[in-house]
Amino acid sequence: MGQNYGLGRGLSSLIPQKKISRDDNQVKTDFDFSKVKSLESAEDQPLEKKEETSVLAQGILEVELEKIKANPYQPRTDFDQDKLKELANSIKEHGILQPLVVTQNGDDYELIAGERRLQASKLAKLEKVPVIVKDVKEKEKLELAIIENIQRHNLNPIEEAQSFQQLMDEFQMNQEEVAQKMGKNRSVVANKVRLLKLPVEAMRALKEGVISEGHAKAILSLENQEKQ
Structure with a gap:
């Protein structure tokens, strides 16, 4: 009689032993290979279109730059091009630290505050920029644009x-x-x-x-x- 290498009676009572049948040593042939075809076809499907808008943080969205239109009430008409280039270089290196403020206008957005950042982002050739969307009326756009410009920039x-x-x-x-x-x-x-x-x-x-x-x-x- 060969030597028994099974577990002792004490361990055997704690760890149930699986009974091995002859079929366990045979390769199963009832696998559904049709699933392989469905997985391959799924990989061949084109990727979904990239979202034009994504959420960066609570209250902050990232939208395509080309969808942001200039504020018609923008009081500033002249921008220092050298300073815009400096801001564009900073944006390239560090990104936009302060989101633009916009309002929804159909499928597009209209700028309320952040004209210099918008212009500099175009110079930096950004595709998307962070924004905060506000629901404002026409006259509120004017007031916010004027206040933002006077407080933040030297008109x-x-x-x-x-x-x-x-x-x-x-x-x-x-x-x-x-x-x-x-x-x-x-x-x-x-x-x-x-x-x-x-x-x-x-x-x-x-x-x-x-x-x-x-x-x-x-x-x-x-x-x-x-x-x-």
């Missing part, structure tokens, strides 16, 4: 004056209300708006940086004296 004095005047005209605000909205003194708003009374040549010179705001105020004073 030239004429652009800033035009923005203040636009707030007063569109929202029936007085200078005091505009000052409170912008966190400025009323005198600051009043002096800016007065710049719109400059002669066209002087306004152009101030806008282009040929003369300073102090020079512009001196011109206004001279004109007032001549009228008197």
Whole structure:
């Protein structure tokens, strides 16, 4: 009789032994090979179209750059191209650190805040950008665009004056209300708006940086004296 290499009685009672039948040593031939064909055909199927919009984080989406349209109420008309290139290079290296603010407009989006980031993203040849989508009305777009530009970027004095005047005209605000909205003194708003009374040549010179705001105020004073 050969030596028994089975488990002892104690271990045998704890670990049940499987009874091996003759069929277990035979290769099963009842496998459904039709499944192999279905798997192969699945791999041959084209990939689904890449989503045009994806969620990056709560409240932040990533959308195709070409679907974002410029804000028609954008008060800034001139952008420093050198600074835009610097921002574009930064975006290439670090990405967009602050999402653009947009509103849904059909299948596209309309920019509310972030014009410089939008322009720089185009220079950086990005395909998608992070955005925060807000549901706003037409006049709210204007207010948000003006406030965002004045607070974040240096508008030239004429652009800033035009923005203040636009707030007063569109929202029936007085200078005091505009000052409170912008966190400025009323005198600051009043002096800016007065710049719109400059002669066209002087306004152009101030806008282009040929003369300073102090020079512009001196011109206004001279004109007032001549009228008197």
